[in-house]
Amino acid sequence: MVRKSETSGRLDDAARAGWLYYVAGRTQDEIASSMGISRQSAQRLVSLAVAERLIKVRLDHPIAACLELANAVRKKFNLKHVEVVPSDPGSSSTTVGIAEAAAAEIERWLKRADPIVLAVGTGRTLKAAVDQLPAIECPNHRIVSLTGNIAPDGSAAYYNVIFSMADAVKARHFPMPLPVLVTSAEERETLHGQQLVRSTLEISAQADVTFVGIGELGIDGPLCVDGFLEKDEMMELMRNGAVGEICGWVFDGEGKLLDNPINERVASASIPSRESSTVIGIGKGKRKFKAIKAAVTGHQINALITDEDTAEYLLRP
Amino acid sequence: MVRKSETSGRLDDAARAGWLYYVAGRTQDEIASSMGISRQSAQRLVSLAVAERLIKVRLDHPIAACLELANAVRKKFNLKHVEVVPSDPGSSSTTVGIAEAAAAEIERWLKRADPIVLAVGTGRTLKAAVDQLPAIECPNHRIVSLTGNIAPDGSAAYYNVIFSMADAVKARHFPMPLPVLVTSAEERETLHGQQLVRSTLEISAQADVTFVGIGELGIDGPLCVDGFLEKDEMMELMRNGAVGEICGWVFDGEGKLLDNPINERVASASIPSRESSTVIGIGKGKRKFKAIKAAVTGHQINALITDEDTAEYLLRP
DNA sequence: TTTGCTCATGGGCAATTACTCGCCTATGGG
DNA sequence: CCCATAGGCGAGTAATTGCCCATGAGCAAA
Numbered sequence: 001m002v003r004k005s006e007t008s009g010r011l012d013d014a015a016r017a018g019w020l021y022y023v024a025g026r027t028q029d030e031i032a033s034s035m036g037i038s039r040q041s042a043q044r045l046v047s048l049a050v051a052e053r054l055i056k057v058r059l060d061h062p063i064a065a066c067l068e069l070a071n072a073v074r075k076k077f078n079l080k081h082v083e084v085v086p087s088d089p090g091s092s093s094t095t096v097g098i099a100e101a102a103a104a105e106i107e108r109w110l111k112r113a114d115p116i117v118l119a120v121g122t123g124r125t126l127k128a129a130v131d132q133l134p135a136i137e138c139p140n141h142r143i144v145s146l147t148g149n150i151a152p153d154g155s156a157a158y159y160n161v162i163f164s165m166a167d168a169v170k171a172r173h174f175p176m177p178l179p180v181l182v183t184s185a186e187e188r189e190t191l192h193g194q195q196l197v198r199s200t201l202e203i204s205a206q207a208d209v210t211f212v213g214i215g216e217l218g219i220d221g222p223l224c225v226d227g228f229l230e231k232d233e234m235m236e237l238m239r240n241g242a243v244g245e246i247c248g249w250v251f252d253g254e255g256k257l258l259d260n261p262i263n264e265r266v267a268s269a270s271i272p273s274r275e276s277s278t279v280i281g282i283g284k285g286k287r288k289f290k291a292i293k294a295a296v297t298g299h300q301i302n303a304l305i306t307d308e309d310t311a312e313y314l315l316r317p
Numbered sequence: 318m319v320r321k322s323e324t325s326g327r328l329d330d331a332a333r334a335g336w337l338y339y340v341a342g343r344t345q346d347e348i349a350s351s352m353g354i355s356r357q358s359a360q361r362l363v364s365l366a367v368a369e370r371l372i373k374v375r376l377d378h379p380i381a382a383c384l385e386l387a388n389a390v391r392k393k394f395n396l397k398h399v400e401v402v403p404s405d406p407g408s409s410s411t412t413v414g415i416a417e418a419a420a421a422e423i424e425r426w427l428k429r430a431d432p433i434v435l436a437v438g439t440g441r442t443l444k445a446a447v448d449q450l451p452a453i454e455c456p457n458h459r460i461v462s463l464t465g466n467i468a469p470d471g472s473a474a475y476y477n478v479i480f481s482m483a484d485a486v487k488a489r490h491f492p493m494p495l496p497v498l499v500t501s502a503e504e505r506e507t508l509h510g511q512q513l514v515r516s517t518l519e520i521s522a523q524a525d526v527t528f529v530g531i532g533e534l535g536i537d538g539p540l541c542v543d544g545f546l547e548k549d550e551m552m553e554l555m556r557n558g559a560v561g562e563i564c565g566w567v568f569d570g571e572g573k574l575l576d577n578p579i580n581e582r583v584a585s586a587s588i589p590s591r592e593s594s595t596v597i598g599i600g601k602g603k604r605k606f607k608a609i610k611a612a613v614t615g616h617q618i619n620a621l622i623t624d625e626d627t628a629e630y631l632l633r634p
Numbered sequence: 635t636t637t638g639c640t641c642a643t644g645g646g647c648a649a650t651t652a653c654t655c656g657c658c659t660a661t662g663g664g
Numbered sequence: 665c666c667c668a669t670a671g672g673c674g675a676g677t678a679a680t681t682g683c684c685c686a687t688g689a690g691c692a693a694a
Binding site for chain 3: 027028029039040043046047
């Protein structure tokens with residue numbers, strides 16, 4: 001309880017209050033008196049600790065139903081790894097649960113002693129997952145982004161997750177100084193020829209593990225919402241059979257990349273090898289059902305973190 | 318929502334309820350209706366999940382380590398209160414951190430509305446703590462010194478902290494007009510018989526809370542440095558197993574007061590009851606390791622403010 | 635079959651926690 | 665130097681949670 005006028009002192013207090021509340025199991029009243037503050041202030045500190053994500057909760061129990069689903073999905077689609085978290089029927093969030101699970105999985109990889117290359121894609125789900133990461137130091141690992149960090153308007157794209165990740169994880173990180181979509185195949189060639197981009201692309205090809213979000217198409221899908229594609233381009237894509245995308249790479253209902261002008265303009269790195277590395281897709285929710293099914297069917301990914309409802313959908317004949 | 322009547326199903330349900338509660342952040346009411354059970358049952362499942370340690374809470378903040386250490390030390394030595402501040406590896410100061418923490422703790426006591434008696438010992442650490450105190454007015458409280466304020470040469474002892482404290486804190490304060498060590502047990506009896514000293518001693522015995530420094534022995538220890546003991550007296554003490562002192566009261570490795578001529582010459586008040594009051598020791602640093610361990614082992618103190626390194630030492634088997 | 639035991643259940647109530655409001659105090663720009 | 669703003673604080677209040685108790689089902693032993 002060192003008194004400090006700095007802002008960080010408040011976070012320290014929040015951490016202390018959160019610890020006393022969640023770990024030591026004291027009531028907020030007790031915390032208040034032990035810290036010499038009012039009950040309300042103690043409550044504020046506790047909720048601050050939660051809001052600042054100082055408090056991490058995880059569940060250490062394989063829920064039988066989830067395990068069975070995971071196993072079934074893994075076998076049906078011949079995947080390396082499948083994780084299924086409980087569905088929350090009352091929530092419309094597309095990230096709750098799987099974000100935590102994905103964060104735990106990322107953490108597991110980052111804690112390995114041997115140096116790895118970890119690649120990340122983009123998307124809201126992945127962003128939510130990365131926001132759950134605790135501070136880790138792993139100078140041996142390299143973290144590389146598969147997708148560009150420049151939005152269509154030239155600004156830094158919010159949903160490029162590598163920067164959020166760099167905040168929490170002390171490791172060398174390699175962003176991709178490119179837009180997600182460029183105007184033509186030729187421009188892509190030019191950009192990919194740049195030394196800086198080339199080396200990042202080379203690193204991404206060596207990825208040991210890759211985490212990617214799975215995006216659905218449609219005018220409400222991320223590609224449109226974030227302004228990468230116009231409405232009519234999207235409609236055109238869907239007419240051609242596209243059902244989902246990963247890092248901008250658009251694929252059809254079988255999970256095969258579309259032979260389409262759009263894919264020629266994707267500036268992202270290729271999705272790393274599903275033969276020699278682990279590519280973990282993260283996603284859940286009705287709107288993504290088809291995209292996820294296509295991604296696992298076509299082996300665009302070889303591992304999956306999703307929820308019960310989605311797993312059940314995947315198992316339907 | 319697969320329901321199972323088997324026993325293992327209950328733990329599964331607990332896990333699910335715990336997940337919905339802690340990870341998804343739903344209320345127990347919502348969980349109840351989504352699982353088709355009563356709120357009470359949902360509550361039971363959640364608390365079962367906690368009781369079965371299915372739910373793991375983690376605090377992602379440097380201070381977490383301190384709190385865990387503090388808890389462990391508190392349990393191991395059966396103390397009322399332990400506070401651990403981060404160690405500063407780059408600093409050789411014996412007070413940085415714990416002085417601020419101790420000041421905050423003192424302030425917390427002084428802010429209480431009901432009148433208390435606060436006793437203080439002596440020492441550089443305590444002095445540093447008191448120097449951190451802000452100005453407070455608390456006419457209801459009484460502050461009493463356990464140790465004399467007269468140095469061996471007859472001057473006012475610098476490290477008698479009650480005067481520094483009086484500068485910052487407006488309260489009635491009671492110094493002890495005595496040396497720390499007198500020449501004989503008889504002289505102590507005489508001095509303690511004086512009316513002024515007697516009343517101070519009586520107040521000190523009523524202390525609600527006491528703050529004391531913990532001194533190490535050795536020719537570099539405070540008793541020698543401040544001239545209370547000669548080198549050969551110190552050597553003699555250490556041969557007899559003494560490892561530390563509080564207010565001049567010398568104790569051995571078990572924290573038991575030594576049956577030694579020196580202790581018969583200590584003019585300080587007795588350390589107030591560890592049964593009925595809080596006696597907070599303040600100290601850190603390698604040189605004090607043994608003294609602090611002895612003090613907590615022998616319950617010369619029942620509360621401790623220290624740093625991480627020292628706490629780790631205390632926890633070693 | 636009865637008895638005694640365990641354990642889950644739901645109701646009700648007290649304790650605890652979360653949220654909202656208005657006030658106050660720093661902070662920073664004009 | 666003054667005003668505007670942000671953010672913390674305390675009080676009050678609503679919501680949520682924890683706990684006790686009476687009940688009844690399931691089950692084993694008498």
